[in-house]
Amino acid sequence: MTVRTRLLILLAATVVLAVAATGYTLHTAGHGTPRIVPLTLGAPGRIVFRDMRMGAGKDHLAAVPSTAPTGPRVNGALVCARFHAASGTGLCLRNRPGLTPSYDAVLVDGALRERRHFRGAGLPSRTRVSPSGHMAAWTVFVSGDSYGGPNFSTRTSILDTRTGRLIPSLEDFTVLKDGSHYRSADINFWGVTFADDDHFYATLATHGKTYLVSGDLTRREARTLHENVECPSLSPDRTTIVYKKRVRSPATGRPWALYALDLRTMRETALAESRNVDDQAVWMNAKEVAYSLPGDFGSDLWTVPVDGTGAPRLLLTAALNPVF
């Protein structure tokens, strides 16, 4: 083969590959507009969640009737990586394009219209809105912030949705560990769940251990209550916390099981879910929680009773962050 022939073959192949690459990219971009309907929060009998299906509606919020969750979905315009809402206020964590992970925390009203947003660095992980809708919290992974673990650490912020006052990081709070002041450079907070507009629970990690803390926004302090608790979720009656407990070696890559903690007696109950759960559960009602497990599209939603009985039940495929 002469050099000329080889160059011609290369040129032809380059053209074909460039057309294929550009065509696929534009095709994907092209069917990127889903059929959008206006969604509202708080409509009874509906579940709102992040749609994980491949295709036009991917990552858009979607709604289904709670009586027929496997029925057809309708997509809203709002795109979120993480979402939670209560009393007509929603918090949507949105990934921002760029060289490094960054996000917008978007505060939305009952019609899912943006009211304001807060920009930050990191990868969205958890978000919760207080029952009144007055407070919102979120946690992001900040790459390279700490040596502990595989180069990831977390940052948790809390927002007063009425005034816009933002606590950028809970790490400025006073920590009371077993009753006495505790300081350490490696403190991480994540997974806030609100009791009311002034009190919350969250996970605190330091020196390889995790703790359930109860936090007070006025006093700016967090007090440890119980060891080995991650991503707590408080029941509507504020008596029980469902959380991830580390029960296997982290080296397995699947260390967690779902547990319930009775805050009055501090008794732990294992829920009837044997698989590894890495999610902050959501209370569906007084008796069941919903949570995410890996699925074909990244995440499926399952439910299980909180008293340790029964068995896991598939609620929705290709969905994340349900709001009931």
Next chain:
Amino acid sequence: MAPNVVALGAVSLITDVSSEMVTAVLPLYLVAGLGLSPLAFGFLDGLYGGATALVRLVGGHAADRRSRHKLVAGTGYALSALCKPALMLAASVPAVAAVLVADRAGKGVRTAPRDALISLSSPPGAQGRAFGVHRAMDTTGALLGPLAAFGVLAAAHQEYDPVFVVSFCVAVLGVLVLALFVRDREGATGGTVRATLAVLRRAEFARVCAGAVLLGAVTVSDSFLYLLLQRFTDLPVRYFPLLPVGTAATYLLLAVPLGLAADRAGRRRVFLAGHAALLAAYAVLLSPLNGMVLVACCLALHGAFYAATDGVLMALAGPMLPEGTRGGGLAVLQTGQAMARFAASLAFGAAWTWWGPRTALWAAALLLTAAGAGAAALLGTRKETA
């Protein structure tokens, strides 16, 4: 410059665009897209890195056996190319892990035969220049890859699939350039495993291996160096991923000049001087310097370290090996160095945990000084007689 070296440089450039496109979006894709936990990602990442050492030896030896460097390297490039669409289809953690391991295996297989071909295609006196040109082209690809990835992400409304498809197309182009423009060197074949292992009985080559392993065992890994830099300067974390760009840019600028310098002044000297640059980078980190001055000095020295050692080591060792076992011999050297560095990174991690970052870095600097003296004694500083 031998056409083969330029062709191999072009293949590396194109392939690095392809692979760095994926590397740049992989954490986001796995954690944000697939919903993998960071813990599982860390586990995968470790697997990803550890999968190459032995495959290198296999690749180097297989290439020598019938003097089929091009075929073996091409197989490695093709395997990595096929992993790109496979990554898109892999929906479970084990599947993703399997694809990543296959991708790294492809990289492991191709490295030694490729370096052997560069070495065999260049006269003994111009080895440094040849490797310098190749590494500069390679690094250019690594710099362009992330930019390409974020361009595609922006054009496709943050959909990840097109990144993998474009990466695949680019990788196919790389394989094609290899197939069309790289020529195998006819010549002596190495044959047996015994012949490959016998390279270590050559005193000169064994000394180079020992020196490289000794220095590798006290080299703080890139990710730790960037973490130290971020810690010591309180660099905002969003700039963290830009640190490797600083190293790569210096590497790109200095690869050819230092390759030429190595041919002229002696490859041993430049290789040892590169480690002096690394020691200077540690010293800068431990000095009272701060802010952007510290970042700039440290990354410049780190890039100079790579430019003076990575290709130069291959240029130094290549001509010591008979043509028939050059692939396998270089693979032995690369594997030894990689394993030493892996051990160093474990040790440094432990030292950091026990003593804190500053003390750990002091220890690393002292050990590097001692190892540098040891390596100088092992290698000598005379110019090659090539």
